[in-house]
Amino acid sequence: MMRSHYSGDVNAAAIDQEITVCGWVHRRRDHGGVIFIDLRDRSGLIQTVFDPDEAATFGAAEKLRNEYVIKATGRVRARPNGTVNKNLDSGEIEVYITDLDVLNASETPPLQLDETEGVGDAARLRYRYVELRKPRMQRHMQLRAQVTRAVRKSLDDLGFLDIETPILTRATPEGARDYLVPSRTQPGHFFALPQSPQLFKQLLMVSGMDRYYQIARCFRDEDLRADRQPEFTQIDIEASFVDADDIMELNERMIRQLFADVMGETLPDPFPRMAYVEAMRRFGSDKPDLRIDLELVDIADLVADAEFKVFSGPANSDSGRVAVLRVPGGASLTRKQIDDYTDFVGRYGAKGLAYVKIADVAAGREGMNSPILKFLSDDAVAGIVERTHAEDGDLLFFGADKTSVVNDALGALRVRLGHDLGRVADGWAPLWVVDWPMFEYDEATKRWYAAHHPFTAPAVDDPEALKAAPHEAMAKAYDMVLNGSEIGGGSVRIHSPAMQQAAFDVLGISREDAEEKFGFLLEALKFGAPPHAGIAFGLDRLVMLMAGADSIREVIAFPKTQTATDLLTGAPGVADTAQLRELGIRLRAQPKTEDTGE
Amino acid sequence: MMRSHYSGDVNAAAIDQEITVCGWVHRRRDHGGVIFIDLRDRSGLIQTVFDPDEAATFGAAEKLRNEYVIKATGRVRARPNGTVNKNLDSGEIEVYITDLDVLNASETPPLQLDETEGVGDAARLRYRYVELRKPRMQRHMQLRAQVTRAVRKSLDDLGFLDIETPILTRATPEGARDYLVPSRTQPGHFFALPQSPQLFKQLLMVSGMDRYYQIARCFRDEDLRADRQPEFTQIDIEASFVDADDIMELNERMIRQLFADVMGETLPDPFPRMAYVEAMRRFGSDKPDLRIDLELVDIADLVADAEFKVFSGPANSDSGRVAVLRVPGGASLTRKQIDDYTDFVGRYGAKGLAYVKIADVAAGREGMNSPILKFLSDDAVAGIVERTHAEDGDLLFFGADKTSVVNDALGALRVRLGHDLGRVADGWAPLWVVDWPMFEYDEATKRWYAAHHPFTAPAVDDPEALKAAPHEAMAKAYDMVLNGSEIGGGSVRIHSPAMQQAAFDVLGISREDAEEKFGFLLEALKFGAPPHAGIAFGLDRLVMLMAGADSIREVIAFPKTQTATDLLTGAPGVADTAQLRELGIRLRAQPKTEDTGE
Known part of the structure; x- marks a missing residue:
């Protein structure tokens, strides 16, 4: 050396x-x-x-x-x-x-390595090899390697086998758009890049591999809103002869060990568990950030008779919700701040953001300040104060709309306020969200969708019971949430062919469609499939959280832009006409940059 | 549980x-x-x-x-x-x-788990989850997981960082056909699946990551002759501020540790090293199986004057070779066996397979039996006997043709004879093949090709010297060979922009082409690229050898057929016309199985 x-x-x-x-x-x-x-x-x-x-x-x-x-x-x-x-x-x-x-030698580098020097994202991606020299990125790459090492060690020690599954495979049923790969040997046919190894890991359980894991590349051809990448990495885990508790205990042990080894941090033992409905009720979110001590409080019963239709409408609707978010000390928020928050909840569909400022709680409505106060009865006001434990100097924000809008708006506002007002506790707040519904009904298309995926086992054992009452069906599913981010999700899988068919029936997947798309899985279930369950963690997001970074691009060596372009290599690029001919495809319109000779 | x-x-x-x-x-x-x-x-x-x-x-x-x-x-x-x-x-x-x-429950499985029961490959692949239940396949999957675990441990302990590189990337310069992935956000443009992470690992060195590894999926859209798969796995390694010796020592230590940990086997320390020219001369192969004690012996000088044009022609040609393979005890081979071997070498381009059986070496040509004996002088016969150390009961096989034909034919015959005659020693015979030529000249296209890849560093330090004498240029490249299989190969890489340009110049890659294809690498080399070197091992083949299996399909959970089809899932499949339209492509001809609505 x-x-x-x-x-x-x-x-x-x-x-x-x-x-x-x-x-x-x-x-x-x-x-x-x-x-x-x-x-x-x-x-x-x-x-x-x-x-x-x-x-x-x-x-x-x-x-x-x-x-x-x-x-x-x-x-x-x-x-x-x-x-x-x-x-x-x-x-x-x-x-x-x-x-x-x-x-x-080196020419003058296009990026300054001094961290404080600002430069556009495009230059950082184009000269990624310079960006990666920065101490911050060096730390991130080293952290990521430490994380994968610790995870592998935990799983190896538990007898999980690292098994590779195909990248060139068949369209997967995850719901997002697949990347396609034209086949040369079978022109007109296409491989799909996997959105997850879900079906292969289930087949490995049918194979008797017993315990499988893989740090697996997955692909989704989605519009890259927020912080997504076309390729991302999952810690993918599956085991046989286990139930949901086994998988949860085993995986929270792994995550605790990971944080202890890599970060020197002690996570709670055990992780708290919360039912989906409780999470939505208290936090308006299925991935609540428990570091923030604000909660939603339901008041529909208190305002059901109000003349104020904005409240009484949703309060009297099966699909509506009226809830309050109490902000301790929030009475000092300015008009402008409240206007900002009103705009903020508007992004989640809320049509407004009613509020009450409380100067002197003992004085009743005289001690309060609010444009909506006049629409509420004394009893309603007293009831709201009592239920929210409001105190002098607090502010109450109200959400009244369809349940999903109230949850989205107040759930997001809760997190925003937590950060704005310095109400985010230090440390790590992991949580299991459990007792998920099996199906979600979509009013627009008038059909049931799988809340997780169509291979998730229901809590009931009888296929007929599942078909008879899909709205009541609960899934044996679990999500691991950390500081308000979903970092992992999984479920017990269906291992009985009759139950799998029942789930497809509820989902309106015809026998022919099921046979065409999942025939090989249905067939495999007939030849001695063991009970099995698993989970998958989003590695990029997990490492991002551990790094304290604000984007998964910070923990991926060579990320792509929001339009799925690699500015470093210039991918995607143009292709030879000859090669396309071999693949049995032609372009609908020629890209301008190339003479394809057609 | x-x-x-x-x-x-x-x-x-x-x-x-x-x-x-x-x-x-x-x-x-x-x-x-x-x-x-x-x-x-x-x-x-x-x-x-x-x-x-x-x-x-x-x-x-x-x-x-x-x-x-x-x-x-x-x-x-x-x-x-x-x-x-x-x-x-x-x-x-x-x-x-x-x-x-x-x-x-289970229906009667389509494959018997009894190992001795024969069934076609198609059924084994279609019902792979049953095949994988067999103890043999369970062993193979467990061995593969043990191997990756041991390799990772060695590299982690040495400070190599496991870093993921993109799967959706730009066409790589490995020479084989790329798999293409049409881009939806840039219709008419395509990603390529990587044939190796070569350029990215070099960029990681420019990034100062210093030591990188990845167990990386790679892709080649080749006709699957012999034992290839469209996707395969590499143990991919790169380090900075090292030379060829450093990489060789480090990696043979890793492989020794692997065999000790997983197999309980002791490999030689150090591995022998052999120059490419010596390997070709003695074994007719750049990946000689050293377990077999047969060697080629050159006799061109002894037969240069022979009237027998079959020998004297190649003996007097710069591009010809005349060599003997002595088979101890081979005089007992039957006419039919020799005919079989003659057919065998024919597959490698040999036009025949001359031989001499030796009954009594002391009797000179009287003690020999051969159709060609009459064409050779007494001096030639005596010289051949002396040089090959032929003894009573031996047989000599002759190869006389273009050097490449002689090497291919006698090299393959040597291995075949080793197995047929039980002359393969037990155990493991690793070897480094070093001192490779930098370029190979192709007579048909009248141009130079990179013997390894265009980023391999030459032994000379002066770009002008490289361009002046490409035929003499030696590469800082090394292959690891085990029992006659190449299991790994690598090189020191070019880190100077001027040298990289010189290599492209020799290869006839125009400045424009170089800019278009590798511009980002050439640019990266200008901003402070460190000296670096690396290697890649074929994981599938390595595990296959360790398992004693005869195909890489035996150590891949879900392999594809020779026509790149997954018989289990039915991939590749048909695609929606709507999806193809989004991708900006259309089919040249419709597959019969689908009404695409066009």
Whole structure:
């Protein structure tokens, strides 16, 4: 190896040793006739010193510029008094260089490595290899590797087998758009890239593999709203002869171990569990952030008789909800702030954001300030105060609409307020959300959809019972939530062919369609499928949370843009007409950049 | 968990314990009014006993058939004298079952789990989940997981970072056909699936990641001759500030550790190294199987003057070779065997297979038997005997043709003879093949091709020297060979933009083409690329060799057929016209199975 030490590993213990370091010229200072180069490698920085007394070496050092690649040999010595840098592992020492190799030059890099220097996302992606040199990105990549290592170790030790499943496969039933790959040997036919290894991991259970895992690449050709990538990575897990409790216990143990090993953090043991309906009622969300101490309170019964139709309408509707979010100390919010929050909930479909400011709770409505107060009876006001435990100086926000709108709007507002008002507790708040509904009814299409996926086992054992009452059916499903993000989800799977057929029947999947799309799974279930269950974690999001980053692009080495473009390599690119001909396809319109000869 | 024990973990130490086992009915025997079920799980078999005294349990057991899935609880007891099965880990005990749950039924499986039962490949692939239940396949999948675990541990411990690179990327320069993925957001443009992460791992070195690895899925849309799969897996490794020796030492240490940990086998330390030219000369192969003690011996100088044009022609040509393969004891080969070998070398382009049988070496040509003897001078015969150290009872096979034909034919014949004649030594014979040529000249297209890939560093440091004498250029490349299979290959990479341009120039890649295809790499090299080198191992083949299997399909959970079809899921399948329209493509001809509405 060219180097004897990584920069970050050299400290006062190495004083008087001769060492060789290799890396990049991070910063150069010329001071008092001497050249100081901070040399950077993966481990950090080290200060190297070039003295005119070493004529040849000094002469070479004079030509060094930022991001040149060098190999430097010299003796470690203590820094002079007053020049120690406490921020560096190697801050107590410097290296007096006696031999310098310039391994490569560098043009002025298109991005400054100084973190504070702002530059557009496009440049960061195009010159990703420079962006990745930044200490922040180095940390993220190292953290990600540590996470996968710790996860693998937990699962390996538990006897889970790392088994690879195909990337070139058949369309998967996850609901999103598949990426297609035209087949050359069967023109007119297409492989699909998997949205998850779901069916293959179930087949591995039918195969008797007993315990499977894979850190698996998955693909979705979706419009990349928010923080999505066309390819993403799942920690994919499945086991046989287990129930939901087994999978939950095993996986929360793995996550606890992960946080202990990699972050030195202690997570609760056990994780709290909460039913889906409770999560929606108290937090308006199926992935509540429990670090925030604000909760929704239902008041439909208190306002059902109000003349104020905005409240009494939803309060008297089966599909409506009226709820209050009490904001302790919120009476000091300004008009402008409240207007901002009103705009904010508008994005979630809320038509307004009623509020009451409470100056003096003992004074009743006289001690309150609100445009809606006049529409509420004394009893309603008293009841709301009592139920929300409102105190002097609080503010109450109201949501009254269809249940889904109230949940989305107040659920999001709760999180926003938690951050804005500094009400987010430190640390990690994991949670299992359980007791999910099996199906969701869509009014627009008048049909049932699988709340998870069509292979999720219901709580009932009788296929006829499932078909008779799909609206009541509960699923053996569980989501792991961490600080308000869903980081994993899974379920017990159906292992009986009759139950699988019943689920397809409820979902309106015809026998022919089921046979065409999932025939191989239905067939496999007939040949001795064991009871099995599993889970999948979103690795990108998990690492993002652990890194304290705000986008999964921060923890993916080579991410794509919102339009699924790789600005570094220029993918996607144009293809030869000859190759397309081999694949049995032609373009509907020619891209402008190429003469395809057609 | 439903089970208390895996079957294979129960032995005499558990006698009198109550245990619960879960798995499949492997075999049922009814004997003396008692039912014996061999229950199978991932770990092996265990004998369960159902006695009519346990009426309910016995009644349920009477309905059991092969491959039913059961959970059985009972007390462990010693088997009666004379019924111990030494072949099973659990062979000294049986379980007297008092509680039975039938977890799932099974129709008669389409494959017999009995290993000796022959069935076509198509059925094995279609019902892969049954095939995978066989103990052989269970072993293979477990071995593969052990191998990846051991490899990861070695690399993790050495500070290599597991970093994921994109699957949806730009066409890679490996030379084989790419799989294409049409882009929806940029109609008319295509992603390519990577043939290797080569360029990304080089970019990671430019990023300062220093040590990278990935167990990476790679893709080649090739005609699947021999034992190839459209998707395969590489152990992909790259490091900075290292030279070829560093990479070789580090990786042979990893492979030694792997064989020690997983197989309990000791590999040589260090691995022998052999120059490419020596391997071709002695073994006619760049991946010689050193377990076979047969070697090629050059005799062009001895037959250059022979009237026999078949020999003297190639002997006097720069591009020809005349060589002998001495087969100890081969004089006993029959006419038919020799005819078979003649056909065999014909597949490699040889126009015949001259031979000499030696009965009595002391008698000179009188003691020999051969159709070609009459064409050779006494001196030639004596020289050949001397140089090959031929003895009584030996046979000499001759190859005389273009060098590549002689190497291919005699190289393959050597391996075939080694196996046929039992001359393959036990154990493992690893080897580094080094000192490769940088370029290969193709007479047909009159141009140079990269012997490895266009990013391989030459032995010379001067770009002008490379361009001046490409025929002499040696590459800093190395292949790891094991028992006659190439299991890994790599090189030092070019890190200087000028040298990379020189390599492209020799290869006849125009500046425009280079810019279009590899512009991002050329650009990255300008911003401080460190010296770097790497290697990639073919995981499928490595595991296949370790398993003693004869096809990589044996160590891949869900392989495809020779026409790249997945018989289990039916991939590739047809696609919706609407989806193709979104992708901006249309079919050249409609597949018969679908009405696409066009």
